[in-house]
Amino acid sequence: MSAAERPTTGASGAGATATAGPPALVIDDLRLNFEVRGIQREAIRGVSIRIDEGESYGLVGESGCGKSTVAFAVMRYLARNARIVGGSIRLAGRDLLAMRESELRTLRQTALSMVYQNPGSSLNPSIRVGDQVSEAFQILGVDRAESERRAREMLAKVQISDPDRVMQRYPHQLSGGMQQRVVIAMALAKDPTLLIMDEPTTGLDATVEAEVLDLVSSLRREFRTSVLFISHNLGVVARVCDRVGVLYAGRMVEESPTDELFRNPRHPYTVGLLRCIPKWGSRKADGPLDTIPGFPPAVGAAIAACVFADRCGLVQDICRTTEPDLFDVGEDHRARCHFHDRAQDLPRAEPPAAGTGTGAGTAGSNEGAPAGADEEPLIRLESVNKTFRQEGHEIRALADISIVIRPGETLGLVGESGSGKTTLARTLLGITTPDGGSVVEFEGHPLPMKIAQRTPEQIRALQIVFQSPDSSLNRRHTVRRIVGRALTKLVGMRGEQRQERIYTLTRSVRLDRPALDARPAQLSGGLKQRVAIARAFAGDPRLVLCDEPTSALDVSVQAAILNLLVSLQREEKVAYLFISHDLGVVRYISDRIAVLYLGRVMEVGDADVVFGGPHHPYTEALLSAAPILEGERGPRIRLEGEVPSAASPPSGCVFHTRCPRFLGEICVNQEPPLAEAEPGHLMRCHIPIEELRAMQSKETPPTGSGDANGSGEPS
Amino acid sequence: NNNSGAPSPTATVGGSPTPGGGSVKAGGTITVSEISPAGAVNPLTVADEGGLATLGQAGQYLTWSNDKLQLEPVIAESWSPNTDGSVWTFKIRQGVTYNDGSTQLTADDVVATLKAHSDPANKGNALSAFTGVLEPDGVAAQGSDTVVCTLKAPNGSFPYLVSSDNYNVIILPASYDYGGDYTKSFIGTGPWKMSNFNSQTGVTYVKSPSYWQQGLPYLDGFSLKYFADQQPQVLGLQQGSIDVIAQFSAATGQALLNDSAITVYATKSSAHRQVHMRTDQAPFDKKEIRQALALSLNRPDLVSGLMNGKADLGNDSPFAPAFPQTDTSVPQRAQNISQAQQLMSQGGAANGFNVTLYTWNGYEIPQLAQLIQQAAAQIKITIKLQVQDANTYYSKYWLNSPMGITDYGHRGVPNVFLAAPLLSTGTWNAAHYKNPAYDTLVGQYVAAVDLDAQRAVAKQIETMLLDDTPIVFPYFYNHMSASKPTIAGAEFTGMGHIRLTKAGLTA
Amino acid sequence: MGRFLLRRLGLAILTLILLSLIVFFGTHVLPGDVGRVILGPFADARAVAELDKQLGADKPLIVQYWTWVSGVFRGDLGTSLAFQQSVSSLLFPALLNSLKLALVAFVIVVPLGILGGIVSALNRDRFTDRAITITGLSSVAVPEFVTGIVLIVIFAVNLNWFPVTAQAPPGSSLLTQLHYLLLPAIALVFVLFGYIARITRAGMIEALDADYTRTATLKGLPQRTVVRRHVLRNALLPTIAVVATQTGYLIGGLVAIEVLFNYQGIGHLLFISAQKKDLPVLEACVLVVGVVYLIATVIADVIYSLLNPRIRYGTAE
Amino acid sequence: MISRPRPEDVGTEAGVDPVLQAFGVEGQHDSGDGSRSTARRERFRLLLRSPTFIIGTLVVLFWIFCAIFGKQIAPYNYLGEPGSILHKLEPPSSQHWFGTDDLGRDVLSRVIVGSRGILVVALLATALGTVAGTAIGLATGYVGGWLDEVVSRILDAFLAIPVVILGVLALVALGPSSVTVILVIGFVFTPIIARTVRAAVLPEREQEYVAAAELRHERRSYVMFVEILPNVSGPILVEFTVRVGYAIFAIVTLTFLGFGIQPPAPDWGLQIASQYIYLSGHIWWPTLFPALAIASLVVAVNLVSDGLARVFER
Ligand SMILES: Nc1ncnc2c1ncn2[C@@H]1O[C@H](COP(=O)(O)OP(=O)(O)OP(=O)(O)O)[C@@H](O)[C@H]1O
Numbered sequence A: 001m002s003a004a005e006r007p008t009t010g011a012s013g014a015g016a017t018a019t020a021g022p023p024a025l026v027i028d029d030l031r032l033n034f035e036v037r038g039i040q041r042e043a044i045r046g047v048s049i050r051i052d053e054g055e056s057y058g059l060v061g062e063s064g065c066g067k068s069t070v071a072f073a074v075m076r077y078l079a080r081n082a083r084i085v086g087g088s089i090r091l092a093g094r095d096l097l098a099m100r101e102s103e104l105r106t107l108r109q110t111a112l113s114m115v116y117q118n119p120g121s122s123l124n125p126s127i128r129v130g131d132q133v134s135e136a137f138q139i140l141g142v143d144r145a146e147s148e149r150r151a152r153e154m155l156a157k158v159q160i161s162d163p164d165r166v167m168q169r170y171p172h173q174l175s176g177g178m179q180q181r182v183v184i185a186m187a188l189a190k191d192p193t194l195l196i197m198d199e200p201t202t203g204l205d206a207t208v209e210a211e212v213l214d215l216v217s218s219l220r221r222e223f224r225t226s227v228l229f230i231s232h233n234l235g236v237v238a239r240v241c242d243r244v245g246v247l248y249a250g251r252m253v254e255e256s257p258t259d260e261l262f263r264n265p266r267h268p269y270t271v272g273l274l275r276c277i278p279k280w281g282s283r284k285a286d287g288p289l290d291t292i293p294g295f296p297p298a299v300g301a302a303i304a305a306c307v308f309a310d311r312c313g314l315v316q317d318i319c320r321t322t323e324p325d326l327f328d329v330g331e332d333h334r335a336r337c338h339f340h341d342r343a344q345d346l347p348r349a350e351p352p353a354a355g356t357g358t359g360a361g362t363a364g365s366n367e368g369a370p371a372g373a374d375e376e377p378l379i380r381l382e383s384v385n386k387t388f389r390q391e392g393h394e395i396r397a398l399a400d401i402s403i404v405i406r407p408g409e410t411l412g413l414v415g416e417s418g419s420g421k422t423t424l425a426r427t428l429l430g431i432t433t434p435d436g437g438s439v440v441e442f443e444g445h446p447l448p449m450k451i452a453q454r455t456p457e458q459i460r461a462l463q464i465v466f467q468s469p470d471s472s473l474n475r476r477h478t479v480r481r482i483v484g485r486a487l488t489k490l491v492g493m494r495g496e497q498r499q500e501r502i503y504t505l506t507r508s509v510r511l512d513r514p515a516l517d518a519r520p521a522q523l524s525g526g527l528k529q530r531v532a533i534a535r536a537f538a539g540d541p542r543l544v545l546c547d548e549p550t551s552a553l554d555v556s557v558q559a560a561i562l563n564l565l566v567s568l569q570r571e572e573k574v575a576y577l578f579i580s581h582d583l584g585v586v587r588y589i590s591d592r593i594a595v596l597y598l599g600r601v602m603e604v605g606d607a608d609v610v611f612g613g614p615h616h617p618y619t620e621a622l623l624s625a626a627p628i629l630e631g632e633r634g635p636r637i638r639l640e641g642e643v644p645s646a647a648s649p650p651s652g653c654v655f656h657t658r659c660p661r662f663l664g665e666i667c668v669n670q671e672p673p674l675a676e677a678e679p680g681h682l683m684r685c686h687i688p689i690e691e692l693r694a695m696q697s698k699e700t701p702p703t704g705s706g707d708a709n710g711s712g713e714p715s
Numbered sequence B: 001n002n003n004s005g006a007p008s009p010t011a012t013v014g015g016s017p018t019p020g021g022g023s024v025k026a027g028g029t030i031t032v033s034e035i036s037p038a039g040a041v042n043p044l045t046v047a048d049e050g051g052l053a054t055l056g057q058a059g060q061y062l063t064w065s066n067d068k069l070q071l072e073p074v075i076a077e078s079w080s081p082n083t084d085g086s087v088w089t090f091k092i093r094q095g096v097t098y099n100d101g102s103t104q105l106t107a108d109d110v111v112a113t114l115k116a117h118s119d120p121a122n123k124g125n126a127l128s129a130f131t132g133v134l135e136p137d138g139v140a141a142q143g144s145d146t147v148v149c150t151l152k153a154p155n156g157s158f159p160y161l162v163s164s165d166n167y168n169v170i171i172l173p174a175s176y177d178y179g180g181d182y183t184k185s186f187i188g189t190g191p192w193k194m195s196n197f198n199s200q201t202g203v204t205y206v207k208s209p210s211y212w213q214q215g216l217p218y219l220d221g222f223s224l225k226y227f228a229d230q231q232p233q234v235l236g237l238q239q240g241s242i243d244v245i246a247q248f249s250a251a252t253g254q255a256l257l258n259d260s261a262i263t264v265y266a267t268k269s270s271a272h273r274q275v276h277m278r279t280d281q282a283p284f285d286k287k288e289i290r291q292a293l294a295l296s297l298n299r300p301d302l303v304s305g306l307m308n309g310k311a312d313l314g315n316d317s318p319f320a321p322a323f324p325q326t327d328t329s330v331p332q333r334a335q336n337i338s339q340a341q342q343l344m345s346q347g348g349a350a351n352g353f354n355v356t357l358y359t360w361n362g363y364e365i366p367q368l369a370q371l372i373q374q375a376a377a378q379i380k381i382t383i384k385l386q387v388q389d390a391n392t393y394y395s396k397y398w399l400n401s402p403m404g405i406t407d408y409g410h411r412g413v414p415n416v417f418l419a420a421p422l423l424s425t426g427t428w429n430a431a432h433y434k435n436p437a438y439d440t441l442v443g444q445y446v447a448a449v450d451l452d453a454q455r456a457v458a459k460q461i462e463t464m465l466l467d468d469t470p471i472v473f474p475y476f477y478n479h480m481s482a483s484k485p486t487i488a489g490a491e492f493t494g495m496g497h498i499r500l501t502k503a504g505l506t507a
Numbered sequence C: 001m002g003r004f005l006l007r008r009l010g011l012a013i014l015t016l017i018l019l020s021l022i023v024f025f026g027t028h029v030l031p032g033d034v035g036r037v038i039l040g041p042f043a044d045a046r047a048v049a050e051l052d053k054q055l056g057a058d059k060p061l062i063v064q065y066w067t068w069v070s071g072v073f074r075g076d077l078g079t080s081l082a083f084q085q086s087v088s089s090l091l092f093p094a095l096l097n098s099l100k101l102a103l104v105a106f107v108i109v110v111p112l113g114i115l116g117g118i119v120s121a122l123n124r125d126r127f128t129d130r131a132i133t134i135t136g137l138s139s140v141a142v143p144e145f146v147t148g149i150v151l152i153v154i155f156a157v158n159l160n161w162f163p164v165t166a167q168a169p170p171g172s173s174l175l176t177q178l179h180y181l182l183l184p185a186i187a188l189v190f191v192l193f194g195y196i197a198r199i200t201r202a203g204m205i206e207a208l209d210a211d212y213t214r215t216a217t218l219k220g221l222p223q224r225t226v227v228r229r230h231v232l233r234n235a236l237l238p239t240i241a242v243v244a245t246q247t248g249y250l251i252g253g254l255v256a257i258e259v260l261f262n263y264q265g266i267g268h269l270l271f272i273s274a275q276k277k278d279l280p281v282l283e284a285c286v287l288v289v290g291v292v293y294l295i296a297t298v299i300a301d302v303i304y305s306l307l308n309p310r311i312r313y314g315t316a317e
Numbered sequence D: 001m002i003s004r005p006r007p008e009d010v011g012t013e014a015g016v017d018p019v020l021q022a023f024g025v026e027g028q029h030d031s032g033d034g035s036r037s038t039a040r041r042e043r044f045r046l047l048l049r050s051p052t053f054i055i056g057t058l059v060v061l062f063w064i065f066c067a068i069f070g071k072q073i074a075p076y077n078y079l080g081e082p083g084s085i086l087h088k089l090e091p092p093s094s095q096h097w098f099g100t101d102d103l104g105r106d107v108l109s110r111v112i113v114g115s116r117g118i119l120v121v122a123l124l125a126t127a128l129g130t131v132a133g134t135a136i137g138l139a140t141g142y143v144g145g146w147l148d149e150v151v152s153r154i155l156d157a158f159l160a161i162p163v164v165i166l167g168v169l170a171l172v173a174l175g176p177s178s179v180t181v182i183l184v185i186g187f188v189f190t191p192i193i194a195r196t197v198r199a200a201v202l203p204e205r206e207q208e209y210v211a212a213a214e215l216r217h218e219r220r221s222y223v224m225f226v227e228i229l230p231n232v233s234g235p236i237l238v239e240f241t242v243r244v245g246y247a248i249f250a251i252v253t254l255t256f257l258g259f260g261i262q263p264p265a266p267d268w269g270l271q272i273a274s275q276y277i278y279l280s281g282h283i284w285w286p287t288l289f290p291a292l293a294i295a296s297l298v299v300a301v302n303l304v305s306d307g308l309a310r311v312f313e314r
C-alpha cells in the first residue's frame, strides 16, 4: 500500500496530533429515545465515541441500528419525538446539549457540518448552485462578491473542473456525483471542526463513489478536519477511516483502528458481518456464505444484557444475564463481549463448504466452464437494440447486444448506472419491446418480443426478482395470495394442489408458515425478497433475472439471499441473469460476466477470466473502483468525468472519453467490434489483449486464490 | 256609456295613501325598480310586466284604465259605440307631438297601430284580446281626428281593449316599422324620452319637452332599473338606493309592509292565480271531485297568511271583486271539509288518490302550491308537486297537466279571463273545460253594452263556474308597489303600469 | 421550455374545441321551443309554432353546431333570443364586470390565503395551525350566497356601510366601484380562503420536510432566512396552480353572488339566460367561462415553468 | 440504482406528524419484532386519536341519525298543518325553538327532516361520481398511451367549466328533480375524481408489482382492479369524503338558484332560497338555521376527510 492511498498511516499521525488539541468530538454514553404513541422507545442505548482532531472515525452497522440518529444527535437536529435521556456530546470541549439555539446556530455556521445520503434532495432545486454554496460563506459575514469568489475556489477544491459553469447551474442539471461534490463543498466552506458524513456515497456508482471517497480523504489531509463517517459498507469505511466503531441496536459493540478491526475482529457480530461479505475472488463453488441468523432488535425492544445475545453463536447464560462491558482487547481496540477472546471461533450459521459444497462447487464451475459452451444456449441475444424516445431526442439504451445465456449458468451483468442493465432484463422479459431487427431466441426458437404473444411455457420460463421487494410485492396482498396467484396464473394450479405447492415453495425459500398470511409491510426486507424469489420460482423458470436483488439489503441478509439463490440454482438447474453493482457479489455468484457501458457490451467472458485479466480498460477501472476490504490492491484507476449521456454517446469507442488507456485517433473515430480476444473471452477494444496484459500485469489486483477462504481468520 | 271629460290634472292614486296629494315640486330625478323584461322590449310581443312598464313610459294608449278600472281619456278624447256595440268611434286628441319633438300625431297613426296589433300575420301579443273582435280591415280613419272600429262581434268593453289594459297597443307613428327595434328610439307620445337603454340594467328617461300636457311631467327624469329578482329591490328601497318599487309580491315585501318609513301602494286588481284541473281526465273529470278540492281550501287563511291580507277572496270565477261588472251577491265559497269528503265519496274517491300538480317557481306560487297540498291532504288527495322554471312549465306542462297553477296578470275587464282559459276554443284552456252553455253565456256577456246587462250575465256565469269548478280562483291579489314617503303622485295600475306623469318629490 | 409552452398552448386549444362541443350539445338538450322563448310564456301558441319554423331550429344539430362554431371564430356569437340583440353586446360588458369582481376578490384572498397557509405550516399542529385550518374548512363549507346574505343584512341594510347591489352607477369612479364590489368580493373571499390556505400549508410542509431545508438549517441559517430563501420559493409553486384553477371555479361561484347582489356579470347573465333558455347567450357564457379558466391555467403553467428551473432548463442527464 | 431504506427520513417526518411517525414505527415492525399490527389497524388507532376527526364523525353521525329517524324525532310535521300558515314567521320560542317559516312550518322540524334529502342526494351523487371517476382514472392512468391522451383532454374540457355552471346547464336541460341532481352532480364530479385517481395511479403504475403482474400475463382489468385499486383506495376514500362536502355545497347552490331540488322538499338549500327574502325584515331564523345546518354538515365532512387525508395520503 502506498502511504498516499491508505489513511491508516495518517491515523497514527492523527493519534499523535490528537494529544495536542482537545478531541474534536466526544460523545459520552449517549442515550436517546423516540417517543412513539406515548411510549418511550430506546433507540440509542449508551454510545460513547471519541474523535480526535483530524481523525476520521467510521461508524458501521446494519440498517436501523442508530447510525443516523447518532449523527443527527450531534447536529442537535432531532425529530420532535426524539428525547436525549442521558449522556453528553462535546464538540471541541463545548457541551452541545447545553447550548442555546443562537449558540447552536453559530456552531453550525462555523464548526459543524454534515453531508448525507442522496445529494439530489439535499440541494435546493430552485436556487442556483453558486448561490447555495456562497450562502455558506455569506453566513460568516463575507460580502457577496467575496463569498462568490470563495465558492468558486471551494468548488475547484472539490475537483469540479469548471466551477463557473457549475455555479450557474441548478442542482437537477448536475449528475449525482457532481451534486455530492457541491454538497461537500458547502460542508467544507466553513472549514469545520467536525464533518459528519452519513452514507455520503450510498446511491452513487462504484466509480463515482470511489472518486468521492478519494476526494474526501484528500480533503481531509488538506483541511485536517475530523470526520464522522457513517456507512453500512465496510469496504467504504475501510477506505477512508482511521478508526471504526461497530454499532448494533443502538449500542457500540466494538471499536478499533480500521485494519485491526478487519484483520482481527473481536466481537461475534463483527466477525459475522465480515463473513457475510463475499471475500474478494471467492466463488459460489467455494460454498455458501456465512450469515447472521435472526433480526436485530427493534427500537425500544427490551434488552436484558448483551444486545447481540439472541443472534450470537457463542451465547452463554451469562450473555443473557449480565451486559458485558467494553473490554480492552488490544491497543486502542475494545469489544463488548464476554467471550471476545473466542469471538473468531464463532460457529458458522451456514454449513461450511464441505463435501457437498465442493461437489456443488465443481458442478457450478462445470456449468460455467467453456466445456458447456458447445451445448445449446438457453437464451441467445443477437444485435438487440432498444431506443427510447424522450421529448425529441433518442436514448439508445441498448446497442446491438449479442450474448448467450446457457442453461443453469449465471451470467453476471455489471455496469454503471444507466448502462442499460435493467433495460436488457426488461427486454428479455418482454415488458420492453426492443427495436426492430433485434433477435431474441429461447432454446433455439425466436422469442416473441411482446409478452402478450408468448406461450405460457415461455412466460413461465422467464421470471424476474426485482431490486426492491417493497415495490415488487403488492402491499395490499398477503404472501399467500402473491405466491398463489403466480401459481394459478403460470401453472394453472387451484385449490388443494395449489396450497401444497405454496407450502413447498415457501419452504424452499425458507419462509415459515406464519409469514404466509402476513402482508409485505409486516416482513423484513430479507423476507420480502424471499417472497419475491418464491414468486419467481412458482412456474419452475428456466431463467430468472435478478436485477440487483440484494442491493437494498444489509450484508447479513444479502448473504442469506445469495445462498438461497445458489442452492435454488443447484436444485432447479435454473439459469440467472444477475445484475449488480457489487463486483464482489457478482463475482461470487456468476459463472460468466458481461460488462455493459452505455448500452454496449464491453467485455464478456468467464468470471475468472474477466476478473483475472487482462481486462477491458473499463472493466479494469470498475475493478479498481470496487471498495474491497482486505489485502493489497492496485492503484486507483480514475475515470475522468461522468458517464456520457445515453442520448448523445461519444463517437467511435463510446468509452474513449474516459478511457485510462486511451490510444488516440482510432478510439475517437471508429467503434471497436466485440471480438473474441481469447477463447470464450470477448472484448470491445482496439488494444490487443496482449498489450493489455502487459499494461495490467505490472499491478495485478489480487485474485481470489490468495486468501479466498482465509482472510477472515487471524494470520 | 262612459265617456268622462278631460283628464283631471290632479288625479291622485286612489286606494293608496299619497301623502301631500299632488303637492309635489317640479324637478329632480328618481330611481324606479322593475323586474327585468322577460324578452325583447317590442310593442308587438311584450307579454310581461317589466316589458309593459317600459312600454308605458314613452308610449301612451288611446285610453287609460285607472286603478278603479275606470277608463280615462288619453290619446282618445272621447269614444262612443253604436247601439249594439259593434262599431266604436274614437275622437283623437289634436296637437300631440311625439317625443322626437317633431312628428305630429294623426288619426292615421292610431289606425296603423290598431291594424298592426290586430293583424294575425304580425303574431302580436295583443291578438289574444283582438282575436274574434277586431281585424285590420275593421279599422278606419274618418278625417284627421276620428277613428272608427268595426268589430267582428258586438263588444261592450271594446274601449278597454284599446286601453292600457291591452298594454301592447301604444300609439306609434304610422311610419313605425314593427319589425324594427323599438328600444333604439322609444318613440311615443308620452312624457318621457329615452336617454339610455340597456336590456340588462334598464332605461334612463328624461322629460320630453314636446309633451302635450302643459307643465307635465314634474320630474326631470327617472331611471327604470331592471332587477332579476325582487329581493335586491326590497333591500335597495330599504337602503335608499331605490325610490320606487314598481311591483313586489306581498311575500317578498314582508319587510316593507311593516316598515313605517316606506309608503306601500296596494292597488286592487284582477290579477290572480288559476288552479286548473283537467276536466276531461280522471281524476278531475268529475265535478264533485273538483268541488271537493275547492272546498278544502281555507281562503281567508290564504289571504291573511300568504298574501298578508293584500288580496280579495276568489270565488272560483274570473269575476274579481275589483270588476264593476261582478255580481257580489253570489255566495262566497268557504272551506267545508265534511262536505268536501262527502263529495269525494260521491265522486267515488272516498279514500283519495294521487295527482301531480305542475307549476313554476315564481312569486308566492310554490307556497300556494304547498298550501293547496296541505289542504287537499285533509280529503285524502295526495298532491305531488312539480315546480318547474317558468319556461319549462309554460312550454311543457301548462296546457296538458292534470292540475296546475298559472299566474294571470291584471285585466281591466274580465273578457280575456272568460275567454282564453275557459271557452271551449280558449287558447289557454288548461282545464280543457268544454261547456257550450258557458260559451253562449260568455258570448252574451261580451255583447252586453251597459253595466247592468253585463252584471246580469255575470251572475249566471259565476254560478255556473262555481258549480262546475274547472278552475279554482283562490284569491285576486292587490298590485303592490312601494316608494319612499318623499315621493308622491305616482300612479300604478293593477296591470303593472307605473305612470309618473304627475309624480314628483314632495315639496 | 419553449417546447413545453407550445405543447401547453396546443393542448389548451384542443381542450377549447372539445369544450365548444360539450357546451353546444350540452345546451341543445334543452327542452322548450325557441319560439316560445322569444315570444314569452303567454304568447299565442300559433305564433310560437310559426316562429319556430322560421328560425329553422329543426335543422340537424351538426349543421347548427357548425354554423355556431364558425360564427364564434368570426367573433359573431349570434343574437340573443330573449333580448333580440347581439350576444357579444351582452357578453363582454358582463365579462368585464365579473373580472372586476373576481379581481377584487383575488387581491384580497390570495395574500390572505397564502399568509394563512404559511403561518399554520410554521406552527404545525400547534393551536394556531388548527385554528387556521378549521377556519379554512368552515369558511369553505358555507355556500357563498349564505355568507353574502348575512353580509348584506349586517353591512348594507343595518349598518348601511355598503350598497346592497354590486352594480355601481354607470360612469362612477374606480373608488365608488370598489366600494360597490367589496361586499360580494368578501363573500367570495370566504369561500376561497380555506382552499388556498390549505394548499399553501401542504406545499410549505412538504418543503419544510425536504432535505434541502435541513441542509439550509444545518448551514446555520436563522429560521427566518431558511423559510424566506429556501422554503417559500418551492412551497408556493403548487399554490400558483391552485389559484389558477380557482379563477375558473370562482367564476362558477359568481353565479350565486351576482344574482344575489344583482351584479350584471357573466354569472348573472348566465343565470338569466339559463332561466330564459336563451341558448346563444347561455352557450356563449359557458364558453367564455371555460376560456377564462383555460387562459388562467395556461398563465399559471407559464409562471410555474418560469419559477421552476426543472422546466426552465432541461436536465443535464 | 442502489436505493437503501432511509429511516432517517422516518425520523424527520415522524417528528412532524404523529400519523407518519406511526408509519416510521411500522417501518420498524418490519424488522420482524413481535407486534405485527397491520397498517390498517394502525391508521384506525390514529384516527381515533385525532379530536377533529372524532368531532367531525360525531356531527356527521348525528345528521345521519336525523336523516333516518327525522320524521319520528321532528316535533312537528315538516309540511305543516292546515292553518299553520297563520303562525308564519314567528321568532324562536319555547314551542318553536327555531321559529316558523313563511308558511308557519316549524323550522326545527324542517331542518331535522331536511338532512335526509341533502345526505342521500349528496352521497349518491358522490358515490356515482367516485365509481365512474375511479374507473376512468384507473384506465387512463394504467393503460396510458393515446387512451390517456384522449380521455384526459376530454376531462380537461369538462374541468374547464365550474361545477355549478355545468350543473345549471345540465339541470336546465333535464329539468330539476332530485334524481337529475344526483345524476348531474355525479357526472360533474366524475372528471375531477378521475383526475385525482389517475394522479394516484401513475406512480403505482411504475411500481414493479405491476410489471410482475404483466409478467404473469394478467388481464388489464385484473391489474387495474385487483393489483392497483387496493393501493389507491386511500386517496380515493379521501377524495370521496372531500367531494361529499363539495356535493352538498353544489346542490345547495343549485337549489338556491332554483335549478336544484324543488318545493316542498324540506331541503336546506331550498329553505334558504325561499326564506332569505325575509332577512331584510330581520326575520333571520328561517334562513340562519338551515344555513348553520349546512355549514355544520360540510365542516364535519371536511373534518372527517381532513383526518383521513392526514392518515392516508402519501
Ligand atoms: N422508460 C424509459 N424512457 C426513457 N429512457 C429510459 C427509460 N428506461 C430507461 N431509460 C434510459 O435507458 C438507459 C438505461 O437505463 P437502465 O435502467 O437500463 O440502466 P441500468 O443499468 O439499469 O441503471 P441502474 O444501474 O441505475 O439500474 C438510461 O439512460 C435511462 O435513462
Ligand SMILES: Nc1ncnc2c1ncn2[C@@H]1O[C@H](COP(=O)(O)OP(=O)(O)OP(=O)(O)O)[C@@H](O)[C@H]1O
Pocket (backbone or CB within 6 Å): A034, A035, A036, A043, A061, A062, A063, A064, A065, A066, A067, A068, A069, A070, A079, A081, A082, A232, A298, A299, D004, D005, D006, D007, D008, D010, D011, D012, D014, D015, D021, D024, D025, D027, D028
Ligand atoms: N423519529 C423517529 N421515531 C421513531 N423511530 C425512529 C425515528 N427516527 C428513527 N427511528 C428509528 O430508530 C432506529 C435508528 O434509525 P437510524 O436512521 O439512526 O438507523 P441507521 O443506522 O441510520 O439506519 P440506516 O443505515 O438505514 O440509515 C431505526 O429503527 C429507525 O426506524
Ligand SMILES: [Mg+2]
Pocket (backbone or CB within 6 Å): A067, A068, A069, A198, A199, D006, D007, D008
Ligand atoms: Mg441512516
Ligand SMILES: [Mg+2]
Pocket (backbone or CB within 6 Å): A421, A422, A423, A547, D001
Ligand atoms: Mg437498473
